[in-house]
Amino acid sequence: MYRVLIADDEPSVVKSLNISIDWGKLGLDVAVCVSSGQEVLAFVKEEKIDIAILDIRMPGMNGLELCEYLKKQDENLQVIFISGYAEFSYAQKAINYGALGYCLKPLEYDQLTRLLLKACKQLDKENGFFTAAELLDAIDSGKSQEVSRILSQMGFQEEVCFAAVTAGESRIELRKEEGIVVELGRGQYGYILHEPLSESKIRQYLDMGRNTSIGYKKHTVAIAELKRALADCSAYAYQFFVEADHRVCCGTDNQHSERLLMQVTKNVEQNRWGEVCDQLALIEEKYCRFFNIRSATRLCNIIHTGSLFREETNDYYIYEQKQLVSEYGSFSEMLKRLQKEIQEAGEMQEGSMTFSNTAFMKLMRYIGENYRSEISLTSAGDALHMSPNYVSQLFKKETGTTFVHYITQLRMEEAMKLLTTTKRAVTEIAAEAGFHDYFYFLKTFKKITGKTPSQYREEN
Template identity: 35%
Template sequence: MLEEAKRIVLVDDEPGVLESIQTGIDWEKLGTRICGVFTDGKKALDYIEENPVDIVITDITMPSFNGLELCSRVQALRPEVKFIIISGYADFAYAQKSIRFGALGYCLKPVDYEELQGYIRKAVQPSSNGQDCDPELVEALYENDVPRLSRILESEGLEEPIYTAVSIGRTPLKHLFDGLCQPLGYHEHLYLFRQPPKEIPERLLEDSEVDGISISTLPVKFSDLQSAVFQNLYDSCQFFFHRESRVFRTHAVYLEGVQQEISPLLYQPAALRTLLLSWSGQLSHISQALDIYNYIFCHLGIDLEIYSYQQLLSTYRSYEEMVAGIMEAMTPDVEKEISEGGYSRGFLKIIKYIHENYSTDISTADIAREFNMNPSYVSQLFKKETGNTIVKYLTSLRMQKAEELLQCTDLPVSAISDACGFNDYFYFIKLFKKHTSCSPSQYRRKLAGDPNDTEASKE
């Protein structure tokens, strides 16, 4: 049975724009159909109140009843409806407001039909619900709450001591372990089991989408589970340094004195590159690669911070590629953009990209690649226009969205973490607690007025 076409309402006070949009896109090919066309926001709202609608494409500036008011009213009425904004105003404030109402995209007139079709595809595609992840187990692990861990794992038939393993990659390896498989984050899977692990030969993973796996050789008590899992996570990420291997049986080691060697070479790119590449066969700890990356840009005063090792892995495929990225960002960019009488167009493109892609694991380097700009220039332009760094702005945006989703939906916490662009569930919990002084689950329980939230208050 064919899936029913998504129903779209078009709203713009310019009939010519409406006609152009209707004829410029193959709606059927996108799995959609236009069910209403309006030049007045109030009439559009009246229609939406009485008829099923999936997507609203609306102009912002319209007489008497503008597009933002329409978004606000429809969101309150039908929160599942998705919005795409079109406007002749390259205005940052409009972009911010439209995203706050759940807009998937912000198109400037004249409308780029390829861009608009991209937003429509995004609206049509179903999102992952993330229900495989048990947030209580992950939170208990993060908090190292041993009594909660014991209760959860014993209910799964696991009694201490247990063995642990972690794999990184699209393919979970449930068939290799007789026990519990728990997603931890984007392409991260934790395995907890009671029987000693079997040897896993490299050839067994040749046709899989697994980048790395680490398996404990000794069982651990629940009180030591957190440290064992984190060690597994770091060990399984050694593929970043050794692409020829996938199974890692030795622990990743954090080398001493690395930053002291980097410091005198910060303004000598060629010498710094030689030093960094000389460590290719020695480094093995993914957190050390992250620290090297952030140390260099922090001391150079360049806002290119990467917040977690998961983001580092999604930005660069290997340590050598990371070094090349560092060198590229240190190269001066002759392009300069003058901003007069408001925000520069380059900045508006950047801020629009951030608001449209905050739900993915984006970094300053990703933004720079998207617009063919130097990463250093991107960070400087953003700081100049906002007075803030990209990382801080993006974090604030994601936390705002996380709170909204916890308040207005019953999505699992893991799904909210994914929806807000956090591939690292542990990091999401940490950041949310810093932002609100409580864990996501506790925040939701407080909203519900749970009188028995005594356990959560101890987290």
Template identity: 25%
Template sequence: MYEVMIVDDERRTRQGLATLVDWESYGFTITNIAADATEAMELFEKRRPSLMIVDIKMPGISGIKLIEAIRKKDQKICFLILSGHAEFDYAKKAIQYHVSGYLLKPVDEEELLSYLVEIKKNLDLEKTSHHANKKGKIEKLIQAALSDEITTEAAVQLQQMIYWNKFTIILIKCYKKNDLDLKQMLKESLQESVPFTKDSYLGIVIEQKGEAVTIPSELDNLLGAYGISYFSVRSQAVGKVEDLATCYREALELMRKSFFYIEDQIVTKDSLHIREYVEESRISLSALEEQFVYSVEIGDWSNIHPLIWKITASLEAKEYTEAKIKKRFIQLLSSIVNTLSTEYPEKRETFSHKLYELTEIEYLYHVTQLVEFIHQFIKEIVELIDCNKEKIVVNKMIHLIEQNYHKNIKLDNIAEVVHYHKVYLGKLFKAHTGEYFNTYLDKVRMENGKKFLLQGFKVYQVAEKVGYSNPDYFHSKFKKYVGMSPSTFRKKSQKKEFSKKELG
């Protein structure tokens, strides 16, 4: 509401004007009524209105003199002059004081209303323009402060213009923003903040209220309404404008590392980093990836999720960037899908479609999203091959043999692990591999035994390493499958290696 003061020496005129129209319906409210110019000046000093309706001819100080005195103090206030027919020409002198109009007594309601509509329109425009100019100046000073180029005088001026006790900076990284002018949209939506763009990021300087670290609901609603995925970081709060440059550098560093924080929307210096979240693995990266592939192939669902985290943490520890980590996972997942596509030709077309989904990884903006996306992707892959459970079971058996051949491993033990009857499991294994379980186990042990023999281990040591407590039994098994004794194999292999070197 714009405030109005009525100044007239006639009581009837004052009261009549106050009740002539519904002032509030037109955006005005009468706050003061004065009987002469002296009283009007006193009231003006206490509470300056937006509009004064002044009688041109009053005892003592005239309306013209009153307008002249007030105009020296306030260039923006609006005036409407009340005039009788005799004073109308005289009233025209007031034009030099930029009055908004002249009302002849008795005042016509429609004429007064037409003036009020026009005056309110001009006041609204002026208010909007003033607000825009102020915002523009604040933005300019904020930009200077962010670049550490603000003067002490300008910093004081900025502090007085926004009246904030504590400042903090939110930097925002948007995905799929569709060329929207987000800065302008934020200006219109976030009244209590100063949006800016710097170093390709969208940011807002906002007042820190309390200890809560949250995204302004207007920002979340605005970006959500346009389907824009975003990630943000928030600096510590400072009490001086001059410290905004420090805040910005802190926010920029957080944004640079933002992908590796666990929080899914806003990151601060106290946020949990992947290095704190995932225990450092002592296994090499290649070994972790090999385990991951094995887990997928044998449907070891319980191991997949932890492995995704370990691989990601291992890559981060090797200082892989966000882009390089995404690329590495795309390559790894593509390799798995292509392998499965070969193993399950009837599913080839479905697997091809799944490969296209991997492009979505580029739009994931933090590590938790990446891990969950991969986890879900693998889950869907496993479900696709789950129709052939028998093959998965056999793959799992082969994996268990290769990992545990050195132990006293038996078909009974594996049957318990995969929840199948041992007789049926033995037939299933033979059908898919062409070998009986014990024969396959023996051959795996012999192949590993060869490696140990060539490494220089004694025969009895090799027997223990591949799961035989009796060296003689190992000796007979080796001769059965390899066609010669362990000692003869070693000698022949060494001789062959020597001949190669001689020829070389």
């Protein structure tokens, strides 16, 4: 824990600070509370502190003078000023002296909490501590030197590694000398390893509870290729979607599915939906073995980007592999459901649809209660006894936006709130907010905010 010093000559402010901030939750410990500059100096001569919360005006030595002195003694010390004086000159001097921030009395504790989180982040950087989110951010951005630097700080010195991904409720526990585990999403973990996973570890993992599968690379991969390697391993891990007994996988081939995908694409573009349904039935009967999770995802999206689904495209589109698994369960079930969705969409085009306000209110209540979980058109429809197409069109008619866009907005707002009010790991926040794939969360977050989650937390 980082140690905090509070210096203010108003006992009520000191008491309020102690009871209004959840210090333990932030990973902080209030080492001492004092009321004058002289007491601060006496304490820091004997004890180390990491964060100082200083009142601008105190008897003897004021907060600005204290900050200048303390920063000379320890340039990594994080200083936050509090004051009842809203004078620009004070704030300007505070920043010039290297203070992290400036809070006015009466204190807004959300603002102070954000500054304390920022202080912790700065201290982590100075001490060479890196989070899983920072490692994944570097991997995603393709900054191989940054990835190597972070891995080195985490105890991984090699320029090559073995990679694996597991899908299930728990993870494979590794000793430090074996490698590093990172959470890639809810129920999905990535492994950066010195040596391949042993058969005994794989067997032990699959025998534990509701652990589903493992995907891994047989050969070493360069650190610069880690993003692609983890993506491949994730795809291998979800191969059970196509082949139910394929719980351990080190490679798949989708070359034979290309011709079938091209034929489906042609019929979709020409609105030959009867032929599309015939092709889906034929794939289910004869050609399932030609597909993997990636080509299955492509097939699903080819169907839903057709003109029959033009109003609902964003709602049906599959952005991540786990989304496909959650939505359909298996490739065989996906093929059956796609045929049913095509039939229902065709019937809706031919007839008129009546929407009710009562149905919409039930839908909004369901979304509010479930958006953090694996919610979809199908799950909402099943819960409310509506077809997925009806859910999509009802929502679009009443709100002017799509079902998926609205849920993504709710999840983003939740993630932003947790990033600025808690010290929880970014990967944990992503899963808590409802994003089940960290790289998809990262891509979406950067698209909306222009920043990584770690940058957003640091700046806010």
